[in-house]
Amino acid sequence: MKKEYSQAVLDEIGAKFPRASVKIHAPRRTYVSVPRDDVYEFAKFLFEEKKCRLSIATGIDKRDGIEILYHFSHDPSGTYYNIKTLVPKDDLKIRSLADFLPAANWIEREIHELLGVDFTGHPNLVPLLTAETWPADLYPLRRDYADEHKELKIEKTKEDH
Amino acid sequence: MKRIVPIGPYHPLQEEPEFFKLIVEGEKVVDLEINIGYNHRGHEFIAQKMTYDQVPFLVERICGICSDSHPYAYVMAVEDAAHIEAPPRAQYIRTIIGELERIHSHYLWVGLAGHFIGYNTVWMWVWRYREPLLDIFELIMGNRNHYAINKIGGARRDILPEHYGTIEKYLDLVEKKTTMFTKAVLDDPVIRARLENVGILTKEDAIGFGVLGPTARGSGYAIDVRKDDPYDAYDKVDWDMIVFDEGDILAKAKVRLLECYESIKIVRQCLRDMPDGPIETRVDEIPPGEGIGRHEAPRGEVFHYVRSDGSNMPARHKIRAPSFMNIPSNVVAVRGYSIADAALVLAAVDPCYCCTERTVVLENGKKKLTGHDLLRLSRQKTEAIRRRYRR
Amino acid sequence: MANAKLWGLKKSPWVFHVAAASCNNCDIEILDVLTPRWDVERFGIVLVGSPRHADALLVTGVLNRKSLSRVLRVYEQTPKPCLVIGVGTCTCDNHMFAPSYNVVGPYDKHIPMDVYIPGCPPKPEAIISGVVKALKRL
Numbered sequence: 233m234k235k236e237y238s239q240a241v242l243d244e245i246g247a248k249f250p251r252a253s254v255k256i257h258a259p260r261r262t263y264v265s266v267p268r269d270d271v272y273e274f275a276k277f278l279f280e281e282k283k284c285r286l287s288i289a290t291g292i293d294k295r296d297g298i299e300i301l302y303h304f305s306h307d308p309s310g311t312y313y314n315i316k317t318l319v320p321k322d323d324l325k326i327r328s329l330a331d332f333l334p335a336a337n338w339i340e341r342e343i344h345e346l347l348g349v350d351f352t353g354h355p356n357l358v359p360l361l362t363a364e365t366w367p368a369d370l371y372p373l374r375r376d377y378a379d380e381h382k383e384l385k386i387e388k389t390k391e392d393h
Numbered sequence: 394m395k396r397i398v399p400i401g402p403y404h405p406l407q408e409e410p411e412f413f414k415l416i417v418e419g420e421k422v423v424d425l426e427i428n429i430g431y432n433h434r435g436h437e438f439i440a441q442k443m444t445y446d447q448v449p450f451l452v453e454r455i456c457g458i459c460s461d462s463h464p465y466a467y468v469m470a471v472e473d474a475a476h477i478e479a480p481p482r483a484q485y486i487r488t489i490i491g492e493l494e495r496i497h498s499h500y501l502w503v504g505l506a507g508h509f510i511g512y513n514t515v516w517m518w519v520w521r522y523r524e525p526l527l528d529i530f531e532l533i534m535g536n537r538n539h540y541a542i543n544k545i546g547g548a549r550r551d552i553l554p555e556h557y558g559t560i561e562k563y564l565d566l567v568e569k570k571t572t573m574f575t576k577a578v579l580d581d582p583v584i585r586a587r588l589e590n591v592g593i594l595t596k597e598d599a600i601g602f603g604v605l606g607p608t609a610r611g612s613g614y615a616i617d618v619r620k621d622d623p624y625d626a627y628d629k630v631d632w633d634m635i636v637f638d639e640g641d642i643l644a645k646a647k648v649r650l651l652e653c654y655e656s657i658k659i660v661r662q663c664l665r666d667m668p669d670g671p672i673e674t675r676v677d678e679i680p681p682g683e684g685i686g687r688h689e690a691p692r693g694e695v696f697h698y699v700r701s702d703g704s705n706m707p708a709r710h711k712i713r714a715p716s717f718m719n720i721p722s723n724v725v726a727v728r729g730y731s732i733a734d735a736a737l738v739l740a741a742v743d744p745c746y747c748c749t750e751r752t753v754v755l756e757n758g759k760k761k762l763t764g765h766d767l768l769r770l771s772r773q774k775t776e777a778i779r780r781r782y783r784r
Numbered sequence: 785m786a787n788a789k790l791w792g793l794k795k796s797p798w799v800f801h802v803a804a805a806s807c808n809n810c811d812i813e814i815l816d817v818l819t820p821r822w823d824v825e826r827f828g829i830v831l832v833g834s835p836r837h838a839d840a841l842l843v844t845g846v847l848n849r850k851s852l853s854r855v856l857r858v859y860e861q862t863p864k865p866c867l868v869i870g871v872g873t874c875t876c877d878n879h880m881f882a883p884s885y886n887v888v889g890p891y892d893k894h895i896p897m898d899v900y901i902p903g904c905p906p907k908p909e910a911i912i913s914g915v916v917k918a919l920k921r922l
């Protein structure tokens with residue numbers, strides 16, 4: 233028996249967030265595009281009311297901005313609700329989800345260092361993966377990144393303790 | 394007085410080995426800081442420079458232990474994006490390899506957990522019976538690890554009918570031995586004393602941190618991709634999800650050991666029901682679009698997101714390994730327990746490997762503690778409990 | 785008796801295992817050679833917990849920006865003369881991680897290497913044979 237997404241949830245989304253547009257890619261894969269200001273409330277709605285689990289977030293560099301996808305999984309029905317939002321290039325800011333969702337903490341740090349999006353309200357927005365010697369304004373997952381690392385000097389990093 | 398006990402950073406996990414900074418007061422751990430990135434190789438960056446068919450070879454080198462899980466999730470993501478379905482025989486082959494890998498990974502964890510608490514017998518024993526499984530992998534796919542069985546639209550290699558017998562024979566052996574380990578390991582009062590009520594992760598924390606796999610199922614959070622979102626042959630076979638409510642290390646160990654039985658059940662049924670036919674479909678092009686692939690790896694859900702722009706390379710490939718969600722939960726799981734327990738608690742989420750063996754010397758105040766000492770402390774505690782039981 | 789240490793090293797090499805940014809597979813295979821099927825302890829090869837006790841370093845995985853200085857530190861702590869044995873293809877030529885922004889290998893740019901054991905991962909037999917070859921060179 234293959235489970236399906238619930239139409240009732242999608243109707244509720246439509247009623248609560250009129251600016252959201254839903255795309256159903258496959259029976260259990262739904263993509264919901266919402267404007268940047270609605271993301272926080274929408275994520276809270278999915279996590280607290282619909283008991284979804286934050287799987288991960290993805291940042292994608294597009295021509296007109298950086299698209300962020302929050303992948304929420306509703307496990308009892310096996311459905312993925314993917315929140316899509318676009319952060320414009322001239323104002324790379326979005327509200328952090330980490331204050332009610334500890335699961336968002338690490339991935340927001342990762343997107344911040346690899347794509348350069350600022351998550352406002354994040355408790356500890358320091359680089360997660362790259363070394364201390366990595367330049368703060370170089371974002372390897374951006375489209376305009378052209379192997380700048382080849383010119384970087386290989387330096388010793390400081391000790392951990 | 395607060396002291397800092399660093400563990401790490403040499404800890405070869407999947408994408409990221411990490412550096413733990415235990416903040417202790419006397420014997421008690423009061424806080425934990427996690428610092429990762431020592432193993433960051435930039436898979437997502439390299440994947441965008443590779444063609445769709447090359448990426449499975451890259452992603453299986455994320456982690457050597459779940460080297461079936463990542464390509465599995467990746468090919469399902471591409472299949473989801475392009476609406477391809479693998480032929481039935483390929484689906485069964487993938488399921489069989491996925492489940493055999495689960496047995497091998499859980500055995501590995503049981504062995505290493507035994508090693509941490511000073512039961513090297515458990516380690517040697519369990520790893521001995523892991524070997525024949527690697528032989529089966531070599532028989533089917535030509536390599537002991539890094540199997541390269543997954544391909545977009547099918548499987549790369551067939552399981553030959555003359556190999557069924559070998560696999561069945563091994564399953565009989567592993568079933569007998571799992572019973573032996575379950576009885577010998579879980580009924581041992583000393584091991585029980587070390588594992589019970591240690592490193593408790595409550596269900597609320599499990600949900601908040603979004604932990605996955607046996608870590609979640611040991612805390613009463615019943616999620617399993619194979620049940621929730623069945624793919625390939627998982628909805629055609631009969632098996633049970635193992636869930637325990639206690640949240641301590643014993644519960645996680647029980648989940649892992651009992652899951653071995655379920656995996657044996659699944660592989661047996663798959664071998665029995667496997668249809669004949671082709672093992673791959675022809676894939677001409679990947680149309681623009683996006684897809685999600687999820688597979689229940691031994692440590693939890695592996696998640697891959699692929700966006701295609703119609704070219705022969707993925708435009709964006711997001712990889713999420715289960716330990717990325719599991720490791721942050723250590724911060725709450727280790728709080729309040731003694732340093733001697735810490736090595737075990739940090740290993741309980743199955744971060745694949747013992748970091749404590751490869752720690753750098755640390756100094757704080759006058760006393761120097763190394764990861765080696767941490768292991769020694771852990772073993773001394775086992776010895777003390779053992780002596781108490783002997784009396 | 786200038787070569788007393790070398791003589792001791794050949795009889796019972798103590799190895800320390802350093803994983804830079806590896807996929808864990810070579811590390812598991814290294815542990816595997818200690819378990820009953822191969823059991824290299826019968827030849828006196830022991831895995832030790834501190835580089836200060838080690839005669840040989842087994843390095844695995846590619847070097848990345850963050851792990852480089854830690855690996856160098858471990859190398860500095862190891863008493864000389866010591867052998868450095870690279871396990872796996874990553875140690876030879878960065879394997880498929882060469883295009884990455886975070887990889888700074890290969891190893892021989894940074895540490896003197898004695899033996900490479902190619903393979904992804906090398907089989908336990910290959911690891912044993914590599915260590916034996918390294919010892920024969922002394």
